[in-house]
């Protein structure tokens with residue numbers, strides 16, 4: 173059984189993330205989407221909120237599991253019996269960071285490989301950051317995020 177880990181901040185999950193996840197779920201036997209405690213980013217939503225919003229957005233995808241973790245992604249992957257990290261690529265601007273991250277993870281643990289997926293063009297420009305900004309300014313984010321996230325952001329506003 174091939175298990176892939178899709179790690180990220182997901183602050184909050186967007187349709188871009190979801191598209192990468194669903195394609196991953198078609199390729200791998202199981203995908204674990206795992207919210208990481210990111211040391212660099214100051215997140216708007218708590219880990220619990222982010223996990224809750226992901227769970228509400230992936231209902232019905234049978235081979236997707238939702239989780240969170242602290243510490244090194246490679247250690248988490250090992251614990252889950254996975255050698256594959258799934259990441260999404262948007263514009264060229266993502267590439268340098270993602271390449272560095274992927275090579276760091278491989279240097280930490282040689283057997284861990286990162287698989288990159290590209291979203292549908294209509295989701296390519298979406299980022300959690302802009303979604304939050306638009307929502308906080310009262311804009312319509314229904315095209316960018318799953319329904320559960322849209323509702324929750326409205327409530328938070």
Ligand code: ADP
Nearest residue numbers: 180181182183188189259260261291295296298
């Ligand atoms: P991180 O803080 O680890 O970068 P993010 O939640 O920002 O976590 O993103 C997780 C992964 O999803 C990253 O690989 C990122 O490039 C990818 N991603 C984010 N938004 C999109 C999108 N709209 N289309 C494709 N991939 C995306």
